[in-house]
Amino acid sequence: MTRFAPADSLWAATAPQPPKTLPLEASAKADVAIIGAGFTGLSAALHLAQKGVSVIVLEAMEIGHGGSGRNKGLVNAGMWVLPDDLPATLGAPHGERLLNLLGDAPSLVYELVARHHMQCEAIRNGTLHLAADKSGLEQLRIRAAQWQSRQAPVELLGAGETARLTGTNAYAGALLDRRAGTIQPLAYARELARAAIEAGATVHTLTPALEVRRKGTDWCVKTPAGDVTAHKIIAATNAYTTNLWPELRAELVFLPYFNFATEPLPASLGNTILPEGHGAWDTKKVLTSFRKDQTGRFIFGSVGMLEGMDARVHALWARRRMEKLFPQLKGIGFQKSWYGMIGMTDDHLPRFHQLDENIFGFSGYNGRGIAPGTVFGRVLADFATDRISAAELPLPVTEPRPQKLRNIQEAGIRHGASALHLMRSFI
Structure with a gap:
């Protein structure tokens, strides 16, 4: 979803400027073309460029425009699924392999931040x-x-x-x-792009991929004013997939998630809330999450869209719920608000798809995009350069499977969250 622009978010207001990029306006060639400049695509680009592989990233909007620039900024380990359920669901060896990879995924995020001197408010002291x-x-x-x-x-x-x-x-x-831990997610995406470009990758923004077609043994990605010929393509669009590979969209149920951010809190007040700077979320089905940024703003979120009447309902609920949890915040106003889409699979686990010969990618992060996206990007770089085989991937290669009654599920989530928040606003 792109109607509610990330420019309205706290992250866009506080992130460092992105590296200079331009739309593609000619024909270009690369070993690997990556579609999507979020965590996965940019991590893949960085790791490929560091291996000496020529890589071009095509982004329809701006760096981090999708879920990468809209989320809460919690760098979590693992998935929503219980650890013991992963091997039971995926079988051996994929279950344990994925569990080990994602259990240590935050380490790669913070290693990249340190190695490339990324300015992205990275704090690793745990989450609650x-x-x-x-x-x-x-x-x-x-x-x-x-x-x-x-x-x-x-x-x-x-x-x-x-x-x-x-x-x-x-x-x-x-x-x-x-x-x-926590991170400024849009800043991290922009800094990943900077590191990838410095390593030799090319990133084109405002360059939607319109069509992918065969060109001999390679692939040609058509854009509005140019094209890229590459031997391999990484699909890194996840929940923000549009015209290409509609089967990826069909297997995801969209779960909208919003955030409100206050003005910077005075130290005397801010120190009474999350004094050690943890990010937090609760166990409710329609959950509540909260954290602070480096300026002391309090960021409060839950399930729902900030559009039309829904926006008013969620804003009312957020203020009343925040003041109930933290009475000391009574009268503190919200300065920023934004939302994005989480792509949910039917078993709450990500997928690896071989969409065609030499076209592949991960999708379905189920609300855990930062650390998994970063490590999956590295995995995709290894797979694209034949350093690992399909048999060594952390997930089995599967065909996209559409979710039944997806539109009804999405409407139920949207309207159910609004109804619940409206009811709880007056309790």
Whole structure:
């Protein structure tokens, strides 16, 4: 979805300027063409360029325009699926392989930030998954035990320590995951692009890929004013896939997610909320998330679109819910608001697709885009250069499978979230 521009977001207001890029206006050649300049495409471009591979990235809008520039900025490990369920769902060896890859995925993010001196507010001191009730606490207890059995640095906190680290007594406990952290997501995308360009990649923005067709043993990607001929193509559009490969869109149910950001809080007030700078979200089905940025703005979010009447409903709910959790924020206004789309698969796991000979990519990140997108980009670079085979991938090669009643599911999510937030605004 592109109607609600990321320029309205806090991230666009505080990110460093992107590297200079231009639309493609000629014919060009590369070993690999990448469609999409988000975390996955830019990570793939960086790792390919570092291997001496010629690579061209085509982005229909601007760097990080899609989910990469619209999300919360939590650099989480793993997926929503419980650790023990991954091997059970995917089988061996893919389940354990994906679990190990994503369990350590934040490390690659922070290694790249340090190596390339990225200015993106990167903080790695853990995230808090908050138990909204007794049922949520039991869910977190199971998750903690499964990660601890794999020697992951996670800890189940009691209500008292959770209150100390959040600044609210609303939660029964929390799972502290020290592998994780926070980042300014649009800044990270722009800095990934800068690093990729410095390594030798070419990035063209405002250059939608209109058509992909055969050209001998290569592929030709047609754009409005030019074309790129490449031997291999990486599809890195995920939930923001449009005209190309509609089968990718068909297997994803869109879950809209919004964020509101306050004015910078005075230190005396900001220090009472998330005093150690963690990012947090709760166990409710229609969840609530919150964090702060480096200027002390409080960022509060949940499921829903900021369009039409929905925008008013969610804004009312966000203010009242924020003040209920943190009474000290009463009267603090929101300065920025934005939303984006999360692509949800039917089993909440990502997919790897071979869309045609030498055309491939990952999709379906289910709300975990930053760390998985970064490591999947590296995997795609290895696969494109034959450093790993299809049998060594972290996911099996599958055909896209459309979700049944997708439009009805998406309407239910949108209107259900609005109805729930409207009801809770007056409770």
